[in-house]
Amino acid sequence: MSRTQAVLKAEGDIRLHKIVSNHSVVMDAFPASDLGKDVKDLSFSNDTLLLQHSLGLSWDLCSDNFVFTSPDNDVPFxxxxxxxKINSIFDPIGFLCPLTICGKMLLRQMCPAGTDWDDPISDEFHDSWVKWTNLLDELGTLRIPRMFLPSSFSTLQNPDIIVYSDASEKAIAAAAYVKVENQLGFIMGKSKLAPQSGHSIPRLELCGAVLATEIGEFISEHLDIPLSWIKYYTDSKVVLGxxxxxxxxxxxxxSNRVSCIHSISNPQQWxxxxxNLNPSDCATRGSLLDLSILDDWLKGPIYLLKENCSDDKEDYPLINPDEDIEIRKEHTVLKEEVTTKLLPLIDRFVRYSTWTGLVSAMSLLRHLANSFNALNGCHGWHTCSEYKSQTYRKHTEQSIIRLVQxxxxxxxxxxxxGRLSLPKNSRILCLSPFLDEEGLVRVGGRLNNMKDNxxxxxxxxxIIPNGHVATLLVRHFHAQKGIHQGRGITEGIIxxxxxxILGAKKLISSVIFHCVTCRKLRRKSQEQKMADLPMDRLTPGPPFTNVGVDVFGPWQVLARKTRGGSAQNKRWAALFTCLTTRAIHIEVLEDMSSSCFINALRRFVALRGPVKLFRSDRGTNFIGAVDHLKVNAINVEDDTVKPYLHENGSVWLFNAPHSSHMGGVWERAIGSARKVLDxxxxxxxxxxxxxxxxxxxMAEVCAILNSRPITTLDSDPTNPMVLSPNILLTRKQGDVVRLSDGLSMKDMYSAQWKHVQILSDVFWKKWRESYLNILQKRQKWPESVRCIKSGDLVLLRDKNLHRNLCYNMKR
Structure with missing residues (x-):
């Protein structure tokens, strides 16, 4: 500063004086005549330093803080x-922006357009004005450090300059902070009133972003730091887009404001x-409560002390660009270009999707081309049916293949x-090719002796090379003569x-895979990942607590003998299977009526005890039984309750229609029962x-199936036990069983009930260890696939319809 003073004096005869500093070394470097008038005669070591005023700011030399004084309250309303009153507050750095913007909002609110300068203001705003002026009276208690950070700014290594912007319907604001390691300091801020009308929130937020870049440019110029060091934050994803x-x-x-932002900052700096973490938010709302609103403004974003100011890698796309009125509508302009370069004839084959269409077009072109030199009455451009004959089309096919070859x-x-050897890398070397009389390449092979036969x-x-023409041939023979059969039949027809055709197998497989008709005929139906097992199959309990039921048959039985022979009737069987233990019970039915099934159900419950849950398909006899018995049934509309099964808390659960896989437990049991019965x-x-x-x-079938093991047999000779439903049903076990921890061999033979308890404990213990693990795997449908959504085009496969109507296309 001393050198600067000397240069100004020597070159421009400009005197730099009234110098004030809170450091004695600086003050001693200048003569007393050049010092400020309040500090000329002061001793820094003994005297109390006074407040220094400059351009409306007060500086406390002792504490090195800026101090604000309250302006005069004696102004007319x-x-x-x-x-x-509002303009009497001089705050060029923006320390008091949240407070001053509140006064400006009050002025706009109290003085609408057309108000004269000296007209009295309505009394309804007097209380708000008094509150704001009272806040100004408290400014004398405010102390703001002169330095950004406790350390000197010139000694900081790679400081982070962070600028925040925000906007509301009332005001626009931006604030800048400096961060170094665990220190954060306020640099400057700005706020101004938003336009009264005609601006949306995104527009105002964009104006806030422009204000932030102006502050960033100002800081870069005066603190001599690169613009690339500055990072900008906004709480509007629309503006980021x-x-x-x-x-x-x-x-x-x-467009103009985005260009302004781009001219100062890089999009990746935003x-x-x-x-709730944006410190500039408080300067867009204002407050009449107390000066605590300045804390968030001056202290800055405290969360930054725990985070690094790294670049944001997230992509921020435009939000609803087709509905945003600030974005120009896209107009698609198509330009037609006519080329004078003629494609080779063979390159035009790709424009045809069928072999028949290609042959027809080429036959017509050949006929027209030959007609200019023909002597048969066909001259120039004309139409006739000669080119449609089989002989003419046969020659056309040979011409097409000749071009391809x-x-x-x-x-x-x-x-x-030239009667030379074929190249060693030729694809047709092993076929011993030769040229026939028509100039076509054919297979020589080893079957020449069978040519006559x-x-x-x-x-x-x-020989047809793999390409578009080969694809057309495969499509033609696969659809027209092969009638969409498999690869082997199609290849045989060709x-x-x-x-x-070279590479015929791969090409035919590709054609079949993309054939829509073949997909309709052979594509698998939509499948979804196998669901988890319901709790009624995984919860231990007494046998036949949770039951699956189905009916199978019929069989012819001898009803009575007559003179003319014997009369026969049909019989069916109702199979009840325990969903937990896999035990089964079979009752014979005289017919398929609901009444007959109800009697069989009553016999089953009388023998096996009450049932909590029944599962079955939607057989008419089952639905009729549920209606008659007044059972609580899921997916059946019936409001009547409680006689018979419902008194025991039974529930009947019907499977979804056409979902036989949901009854796999009893369907498998029926299959086993049929085998034993046969x-x-x-x-x-x-x-x-x-x-x-x-x-x-049927009783013997039950005994056999209930003795079957429900887990894989153990080859360990020390564990001869076979886990079967009969262990719980009969409480008898021929093999040696392991005792429970609380029972001894003596206890086993001293009381029969203890023996029964041992068998039950052993069953459930092995059931948990072995049987549940078997149920863990998904034997089919192991993967999740995309579910069908509304609007998808699907084929409904219904096996109950006639063959030619079994596929309905729906959306």
Whole structure:
């Protein structure tokens, strides 16, 4: 500063004086005549330093703090007086922005358009004005450190400059802070009133972002730091979308401000901050409560002390660009370009999607081309049916194949015509190719001796290179002659027609895979990941607490003998299976009526005890039984309750329609029962048996199936026990069983109930250890797939419809 003073004096005869500092070394470097008038005669070591005033700011030299004084309250309550009071606060750095913006809001609210400067203000605003002026009286207690941070700014290493912006319908504000390690300091801030009308919140937030960049540019210029060091934060993702946009164009208002932001900052310097963490938010609302509102403004974002100011890698796209009025509508402009370059004839084949269409078009072109030199009455452009004949189309097919072969096998054709050896890397070397009279490349092969019996087409088929023409041929023979059969049949038809396609298997598989008709015929139905097992299959309990039921049959039984022979009736069987232990119980039915099933159900409950839950499909006899018995049934509309089964708390759960896989437990049991019963009937060696014999056979089937192991057998000789439902049903076990910890061998033989308890404990222990683990795996449908959504085009497969109507296309 001393050197600067000397240079100004020497070059411009400018005197730099009235110098004040709170450091004695600085003051001693200048003569007393150049010092401020209040500190000329002071001793820094003994005298008390006075407040220094400059440009409306007061500086306490002792504490090195800025001090504010309250302005004069004696002003008239008019527009002129209020404006004078507000402008009397000199705050160029923006320490008091949350307070001063509140006064400006009051002025706008109290003085609408048309108010004269000296007209008295309405008394309804007097209380608000008094509250705000009382806050000004408290400014004398405010002390703001002169330095940004306790350390000197010039000694800081790579400081982070952070600028926040915000806006509301009333005001726009921005504040800048410096952060170094665990220190955070206020640099400066600005706030101003928002336009009264015609501006949306996104527009105001964008104006706040412009204000933030202006502050950043000002700080960069005066603190001599690069603009790239500054990081900007806003709580508007709409504005972030505007700033980081690279694809759409804006209308003039937004475009000009985005350009201004881009001229000062880089889009990657902008990041998002939640509104509750944005310190500039308090300067857009104002407060008439107390000066505590200045704490958030001056202390800054405390959360930054725990985080690093790294670049935000998140992408912020435009929000609803098609509905945003600030974004220009996109207009698609198509430009037609006519090329004079003619494509080779073979390159035009790709424009045809069927073999028939390609052959028809080429036949017409050949006929028109030949008609200019023909002597048969066809001249120039004309129409006739000659080119549609089979002979003409056959020659056209040969011309197409000849063109394709010439392009794919040019080296081989030259070698064959020159009687030279084929290239070692030729794809058709192993086929021993040759040229026929039409100039087509055919398979030589090893079947030439069978030419008289099989014909030229089978022994020496035409070689077709893999490409678009080969695809058209495969589609044609697969759909027209193969009738959408598999790869083997399609390949056989192609060979029988006299064509040898290179890579035929892979090409045919690809054509079948993309064939819509084949997808309709063979594509798997929509499947979803197998669901978790319900609790009624996993909860231990007495046998037949949770039951699945189904009916199977029928069988012919001998009802009575007559003179003319014997009368026969049909019988069915109702199978009840325990969902937990897999035990089964079978009751014979005389018919499929609801009444007969109810009797069988009553017999089952009388023998096996009450049931909490029944599961079944939607058989009419089951639904009728539920209606008659007044059972609480899920998915059945019935408000009547309580006689019979409902008195025991039973519930009947019906599976969804056409969902036989949901009844796999009883369907598997029915399959096992049929196998055992068929073996018994073969043993009886008769087809004529009575109702009593059928009942007996069903009882034996139950005994056999209830003795079956429900887990894999253990090869360990020390563990001979077989886990079967009979352990719980009969409480008998022929093998040696392991005792419970609380019971001894002596206890086992001393009391029968203890033996029964041992068998029950052993069953449930092994049931948990072995049987539950078997249920863990998903044997089918192991993966989750995308569910069908509204609007998807689907095929409904219904096996109950006729074959030609079994696929309904729906959306």
């Amino acid at each position: 008019t527009r002129r007086g209020i404006l004078s 505007y700033i980081r946009n690279k694809t759409r164009r804006f209308h003039t208002y937004v 990041s998002y901050v939640p509104s 010439k392009q794919a096998f040019s080296k081989e054709i030259i070698a064959i015509r 099989l014909g030229l087409a089978s022994v020496n088929p035409i 060979r029988s027609e006299g064509f040898w 073996s018994m009937l073969l043993r009886e060696r008769t087809k004529d048996f009575s109702h009593e014999v059928l009942v007996t056979l």
